[in-house]
Amino acid sequence: NNLYKNIGEIRYIALTAENLGAFYRRQNDYQNSLKHYYRAYEFRQNIDNQDGISNTLLNIGVIHQRLRQTEESADFYKQALTISIEKKDLSRSAITATQLGNLYADQGDFETGLEYMNQALEAAEDLPGQHARATILLNISSMYKSAESYQLALDSNRKALTLAASLKNKSLTIWAQKNMAEIYSNLNDFQSAEGYLLKALRS
Numbered sequence: 001n002n003l004y005k006n007i008g009e010i011r012y013i014a015l016t017a018e019n020l021g022a023f024y025r026r027q028n029d030y031q032n033s034l035k036h037y038y039r040a041y042e043f044r045q046n047i048d049n050q051d052g053i054s055n056t057l058l059n060i061g062v063i064h065q066r067l068r069q070t071e072e073s074a075d076f077y078k079q080a081l082t083i084s085i086e087k088k089d090l091s092r093s094a095i096t097a098t099q100l101g102n103l104y105a106d107q108g109d110f111e112t113g114l115e116y117m118n119q120a121l122e123a124a125e126d127l128p129g130q131h132a133r134a135t136i137l138l139n140i141s142s143m144y145k146s147a148e149s150y151q152l153a154l155d156s157n158r159k160a161l162t163l164a165a166s167l168k169n170k171s172l173t174i175w176a177q178k179n180m181a182e183i184y185s186n187l188n189d190f191q192s193a194e195g196y197l198l199k200a201l202r203s
């Protein structure tokens with residue numbers, strides 16, 4: 001009984017530390033945020049709380065990314081992704097792979113970024129609803145656009161727009177329509193670009 005009591009206490013302390021990390025993160029106090037996330041990580045390691053560890057690693061990766069510490073961020077994201085895959089946690093796998101994809105894309109490494117985005121897309125396929133899949137497709141489209149692969153950007157964005165429409169999700173639909181307008185502008189097809197902007201305005 002004492003063992004279970006101690007585990008329960010450690011879980012509570014870890015959760016409190018995690019909440020403090022989130023609190024300081026919202027204040028943009030990243031050093032204090034990291035300090036508490038690391039505490040949560042240590043406590044969760046002590047009781048081998050893999051789900052909690054994965055979540056904390058993801059949050060630590062986010063803070064390092066905001067501090068522009070790319071290597072540290074990638075390392076923590078990869079650790080979190082490994083655990084999520086092992087636990088067959090599709091939602092967290094999709095979220096973490098998306099974070100990694102965006103991290104690499106921000107550094108101009110679109111090839112690696114797209115590899116992780118496609119991994120996120122694969123995980124999202126089996127999630128209920130299609131919101132996550134539509135969001136990931138929009139991110140993929142943005143990466144192709146940044147890499148000036150405009151036809152591939154259009155293909156991904158059309159898929160996202162179809163999903164957004166089927167979900168009747170206004171914000172996703174407008175995001176997709178604005179993306180289409182930007183891509184067509186880059187292709188000097190201003191008539192199509194205007195058409196999608198007008199659709200976004202009416203959505």
